[in-house]
Amino acid sequence: MRTALKLQPSLWNAQALLGMTELRSGNRHDAKPLMEESFGHVQDPNLRSQAGLDLIKLYYESKELDRVVDVLRALQGSSASDPVVLYNAYRTYSDLAARSLATLAQVAPESAQMHEILGQALTSQDNFPGAIVQYRKALEINPQISEIHVELGQMILTNSLDESGRQQAEKEFASALATDPNNAECEYMLGEIAWLRSKPQDAFTHYSRALEMRPEFVDAQIAVGRALTTLGQTTQALAHLEEAIRLDPQNEVAHYRLGQAYRKLGRTADAERESASFRKLRDSHGSARSLYEQFRQRPVREQTIDPSEPQ
Secondary structure, eight states, rough: HHHHHOTTTOOOOHHHHHHHHHHHHOOHHHHHHHHHHHHHTTOOHHHHHHHHHHHHHHHHTTTHHHHHHHHHHOOOOOOOHHHHHHHHHHHHHHHHHHHHHHHHHOOTTTSSHHHHHHHHHHHHOOOOOHHHHHHHHHHHHHHHHHHHHHHHHHHHHHHSSSHHHHHHHHHHHHHHHHHTTTHHHHHHHHHHHHHHHHHHHHHHHHHHHHHHHHHTTTHHHHHHHHHHHHHHHHHHHHHHHHHHHHTTTTTTHHHHHHHHHHHTOHHHHHHHHHHHHHHHHHHHHHHHHHHTTTTTOOOOOOOOOOOOOOO
């Protein structure tokens, strides 16, 4: 391969294979430049994937995580569903997060951002009262950070849906909007509070504002469709529910709500199709949802299906 590359340096596959061979022979110093130069030129998907993973290994050993991210971005375009690529992405971003957290803990242990991270960690452990305490400490330090007002409002609602909790959460979302008037999540959450108060028209107004700010907000599209259906404007609801499915074809709630709307309009065949899609997605998402719940931080309150509704 060395002889071939002397004769024709642009044999990128040969250069990548030579780098991979050097790596497996323990010659990391020689392997690295060969693989760095050839990786961007290799077209064969299997060879490109293996070369990229080997390059990630080299960068990981030298603690060049920023370069690992560059390779991962390239691989995720061509090997997006490869479990090894996905695992390396998870490991790398987790390590980057841990590195940033360690630095933050050293340089600003009592900062608003540190308390925000502690709140997020407690949220992932379902310790909602503890998360609320940390978010409030963060706001005592810096009350102008709108995202913390949003997170605090979400946690208050997660911890308690009674009227007292709604009022407290409402104040936090209003505070966030005062700092960030174009915060679609706040408008959406104010819509959720209005919905909890059985005020669908008020909810629709807030959901619609959220969509004006962020048209690709899937849960807001579903919420608008749900509100319109409740308000007797089912035909108008269809466009929003169909748009939600276009944005997120795997969203089971969007399929469920669209099936409901079709049924109200007497479009039985369409309703049955969407109901079948809903059931299929719910079955397929079950195990993944259970696993994902163990790791994720809670996002903005998502659209769900009331357990009391017939499915």
